[in-house]
Amino acid sequence: MTVKRLLSTLTILLLPLTAGAQYLLLMGNEEHTALYLNPAKVWNYNHYEHSRWGAGIRLVTHPTNFIFNRIDADAYFGYGTYDERWKYGVGLSEFFRNSVFYQRAVYDYTAAGSRRIPNPWSNEGQLLGNFMASRMTEVHSITLGYRLHTSHWRWAMVIEGGERGWLFDDKNLIYNNSTPINFTNFIHIRLLMRHQCGISAMLEGAMDGSMVRLLADYKKIIPLNLFNLDIYAQGGITPKHNEYIDMFDLGGMWGSPLYMSTYLSTARPNEFTANTFAMINLRLQTARPLYKIHSELLNVGSNPSPFVALTAVWGNLWGQDTDGRRAWLTSYLQAPNLGILEPTLGINGIIHFGEVDWGGSITYRTTPKNASYCYTNPQENLMFILTATLLLNEK
Numbered sequence: 073m074t075v076k077r078l079l080s081t082l083t084i085l086l087l088p089l090t091a092g093a094q095y096l097l098l099m100g101n102e103e104h105t106a107l108y109l110n111p112a113k114v115w116n117y118n119h120y121e122h123s124r125w126g127a128g129i130r131l132v133t134h135p136t137n138f139i140f141n142r143i144d145a146d147a148y149f150g151y152g153t154y155d156e157r158w159k160y161g162v163g164l165s166e167f168f169r170n171s172v173f174y175q176r177a178v179y180d181y182t183a184a185g186s187r188r189i190p191n192p193w194s195n196e197g198q199l200l201g202n203f204m205a206s207r208m209t210e211v212h213s214i215t216l217g218y219r220l221h222t223s224h225w226r227w228a229m230v231i232e233g234g235e236r237g238w239l240f241d242d243k244n245l246i247y248n249n250s251t252p253i254n255f256t257n258f259i260h261i262r263l264l265m266r267h268q269c270g271i272s273a274m275l276e277g278a279m280d281g282s283m284v285r286l287l288a289d290y291k292k293i294i295p296l297n298l299f300n301l302d303i304y305a306q307g308g309i310t311p312k313h314n315e316y317i318d319m320f321d322l323g324g325m326w327g328s329p330l331y332m333s334t335y336l337s338t339a340r341p342n343e344f345t346a347n348t349f350a351m352i353n354l355r356l357q358t359a360r361p362l363y364k365i366h367s368e369l370l371n372v373g374s375n376p377s378p379f380v381a382l383t384a385v386w387g388n389l390w391g392q393d394t395d396g397r398r399a400w401l402t403s404y405l406q407a408p409n410l411g412i413l414e415p416t417l418g419i420n421g422i423i424h425f426g427e428v429d430w431g432g433s434i435t436y437r438t439t440p441k442n443a444s445y446c447y448t449n450p451q452e453n454l455m456f457i458l459t460a461t462l463l464l465n466e467k
Contacts, residue, residue, distance in 0.1 A: 079117040081329050086116075088330075088428050088460040095130055105133045113148045120181060120208055120239060121152025126159075142167040150180075170222065176215040181208045181239065185321030185345060187308055189264070189274045189287050190230075207342060209317055211236040226266040233259040238317060283318045285310045295359065302355040304333060309348040312390035320346045322387050322408065331433045331457040336385055337414060338437035338455050343445065346387030346407040355381040361421060373424040376431070381416040410443040420459050431459040 100106030110128030117123055128148030135143060144165040151158050159181070165174040184207040213234030220227045237255035259279040266272045273288040289306040308320050324339025325332055333353045336344075357379035366373030387407040418433025437453035439446045447453050 076117075076122070077327075079123070080119075083117040084328055084330055085458075085460075088462055098129075100132075103134070105131070107131050110148065113150065120155060121150075121157075122154035124150045124152050124159075126150030139168075140166045141169060171218065171220045174215075174217045174219070176217075177213070178215070179212045180210075182211050182236075183207070183321065184209050184238070184240075184317040185319050187287060187306065187320045187322070187349070189272050189289060190262070207317075207321060207323075208239045209236045210239055224268050226264075228262075228264040230262040230264070231259070232262070233257075236317075283310075283314050285314070285318060285320075298359055299356050300359050302333070302353075302357065304353040305351065306334070307348075307350040308346075312347055314347070316345075319389075320349055320387070322346055322349055322385065326455070329458050331416065331418065331435070331459045333381065333383070336383065336412065336437075337416070337435040337457060338453055339412070343406070344385075344387060344408050345389065345405045347390045349385065349387035349407070351383070351385045353381065353383045355379055355416075357420065366424065371426060375421040375424055375429065377420045379416075379418055379420060379433075381418070381433075383414040383416070384411065386411045406444060408439075408443075408445065410440045412445075413438045418457075418459055420461050427462060429459075429461040431461075433457050433459050 095108035095110055098107045098109050108130040110130065113126050113128030115123065115125055126149050128146070130144065130146040133143045133145075134141075144167070145163070147160070147162045149158060149160040159179055161176065161178040161180060163174060163176040165172055211234060213232050213236075215230060215232045217228060217230040219229075235255055235257050238253050260276055260283070261279065262274055262276045264272070264274045270291040271288070272290075274286070276285045276287075277283060285308065287306070287308045290303065292303045294301040294303065310319060321342075322336065322339065322344035323341045324336030324343070326338060326340045326343075328337075331337060333355060334351075358377045361375035361377050364373065364375045366375075385408055388409050389405060389407045414435050414437055416433050416435040418431060420431040421429035422432065423430045433456075435455045435457060437447070437455075439453075
């Protein structure tokens with residue numbers, strides 16, 4: 073294993089741990105003005121920057137002599153040792169009783185063709201998960217947003233403007249460590265909604281009408297006596313005239329050591345791009361562990377829970393070369409237009425340490441034999457993966 077692969081694996085393995093302690097209290101307390109450190113922004117490793125060093129802080133105030141119930145301020149910076157570029161983000165949020173105004177200014181890298189629905193109801197900043205993607209864009213942007221929280225619904229409207237450029241070469245789609253190409257100005261408007269039943273949706277469009285994207289997903293946990301059934305479904309659609317970086321990237325987690333139910337475990341980065349897609353993941357897991365053992369002294373234990381899962385994905389590309397502007401896409405891009413099935417068998421909680429249950433799983437990729445993306449070598453379709461489950465809600 074090369075040093076780069078080792079560092080990438082270490083970064084992904086640390087992801088559940090940093091997610092469990094996103095902010096560390098430096099001074100004050102949660103009831104009054106407090107300053108927090110974000111440990112996830114101190115270091116990470118990715119394909120574009122290699123080692124990224126930086127820091128992130130968050131200031132939470134509870135003023136009594138203002139019209140706001142609370143004011144949040146956050147900032148981060150980072151430096152990539154390979155690209156030799158600084159990145160930063162600063163934000164301010166003003167809280168009312170059931171709504172928030174917020175403003176952000178960012179210079180950073182984001183995943184091209186991302187199919188992740190942003191969460192405007194939390195302080196996200198730079199997401200480590202984005203760096204698992206292999207096609208990124210460099211973005212300078214200013215964001216203005218408003219979010220409203222009711223008893224059953226959460227609504228948000230976001231206006232983002234700035235400029236962005238590709239970080240990958242338009243022939244082989246790999247980062248070339250040079251000046252980003254195809255810089256363009258943009259103004260995007262996003263409308264987001266979430267319901268407590270598990271439905272989320274985002275409608276995103278450019279002010280000049282050059283881009284429209286619609287994404288929706290559904291999450292639900294159904295208790296079934298001895299088992300729990302986890303359901304995750306997602307779909308997206310865009311017009312065929314969208315720029316390449318606004319199509320959906322369905323590339324999966326091939327080479328990642330962690331099992332992630334919302335990705336294709338056996339799909340290679342850059343393998344699939346689509347104008348429209350649909351995905352469903354079903355996971356049936358024992359409602360209770362087979363047994364529980366725990367050492368209070370070492371904070372280590374075991375509470376294994378077997379599970380089986382099935383992921384199905386379909387996608388399509390619509391006339392991506394009809395205008396002649398990007399003929400190279402036809403020889404490179406493909407969509408899972410004949411579908412993919414990935415059955416998974418695993419055990420969560422073989423080792424319990426801190427706030428994370430670690431386990432293992434095996435995933436196998438099944439595709440129609442006449443699909444261009446069908447691999448005849450069984451080893452190309454097989455993945456042995458770790459599982460990591462946060463247990464923050466069980467205290």
